Amino acid sequence: MLGRNGAGKSTTVKILTTLARPDSGRAWVVGLDVLRQPDAVRHAIGLVSQKASSDPMATGRENLVLAGRIQGLTRSDARARAGELLARFELTDAADRLAKTYSGGMARKLDVAIGLVHRPRVLFLDEPTTGLDPEARGQMWAEIARLAAEEEMTVLLTTHYLDEADQLAGRVAIVDRGRVIVEGTPEELKSELRGDTVHVELTAAAARALPVLERVAGLREIAAEGSRLRARADSGARAVPAVLAALDGAGVDVTSVTVARPSLDDVYLRHVGRAFEEVAAA
């Protein structure tokens, strides 16, 4: 689930994990009604919320055992499962240290391990990499990709990082202002956008150059942002000479030009951009 801060991702997760009640409507998780069968839902799901959810005054192992016991595992099962998850997340060396001594990346891994203790059918990961340094983020990505591939489990991941959704998601739902704007596999969404994106970096503010590009044939969805121009074209390679000629003719200095295949970024801007216009018109 991809969207900006405030788009409604966390609220959706809270409703689906029985943490909040919807103002209206109903929701089901693996066929279970979140309002009528909250306990059954809680057995079926694991939650890794945005904030660290381990008990800082307990060790990694104690955190896992407690979570397992609450889910109904016997003491020996809970201990065995804890050991297994600690090994899997490379936390064995830190297993008997208090969670408050863990680094950001380790704490996040422990959070995910806690969410997996009872082998849930659905794992909710609410912005799992927010606040992690690039290395820890990369490790977390690898871990999530492995989870989705190896376990018979649905992972619902919310993120405001486009690259994260692109890398990890089998299906993407783009949400904005509490609504799903568009949904599909990243490939489907990208292939709906015809052609390439042309990015032009200028030495000065791009807004002035906007009318120049509007006169170039074959360009669509032209937009200026800071010193950058972006536009879509059926063939980027063919559009570039015309773009450069037009800018040169108008006396606009160009720093760089790049052509990119459509990215999820483009999908997002296209859909959410249009949604904003609709909201403004309404």
Added chain:
Amino acid sequence: MTTVTLVRHSGYLTVRSVRALLRQPAFAAITLVQPVIWLLLFGQLFRSVVHIPGFSSASGSYLEFITPGVIVMTALFSSAWAGTVYIEDMDRGVMDRLLASPVRRGAMIVGTIAYQALTTVVQTLVVFGIAYASGARFPGGLAGIGVTLLAACLVSVVIASFSNAIALLVRQQEALIGISQFIVLPLQFLSSAVMDTRVSPAWVRHVARYNPVDWAVVASRQALSADTAWGAVLPRLGFLTLLAVVLAWLATRAFRTYQRSA
């Protein structure tokens, strides 16, 4: 099944709290030293009030008079902080994670109040020990000590439940502490904990009759005395028990409000 689960979950969560306390030796030490300081400090400060005409204490010293007062006061003040653990859990994601798990809401309340009650038992025994070492004697014997333990624990349950409920409703450390202070000090001083209300203004005496802290103090003091008026002890313990059950239930209900507006 449900009851078994409730008891189990309560047990896990109580262990969690006790373990956390033991891992903070400085905090654990303060928990034990504070009531002792109160006992000795108040014992010295107000030592001569027993000479005020009309002050109860037939024969006993002021130390004997305030020992149950300090015990109940300690239970009151420690338990008022109970909700801060919830707020720490909310500020981290611990509360959300627990609420999204099948843990019984009742167990989350019972776990914290059982922990408070355990702390109160230890504190009570320490205060008794110090009082005894300082020369106080309690003719009520083991029954008196038993009633005092029970009364102090019931005050713990009442106040910890209240603190938990407020924590779930306001979700903010400053607000919780403000509200607790606002409630706790009047409860303490509008009672016979450190002063015989018979020498206080009439209105204080009237208010004290409805004050659960006073119920606990009066019941304990009666039970510790030579000729216990059980007619004064048992109804007060009964009311305390009733209030404890009602407040623990209300605190459990407060989870609903917390979740509705999460």
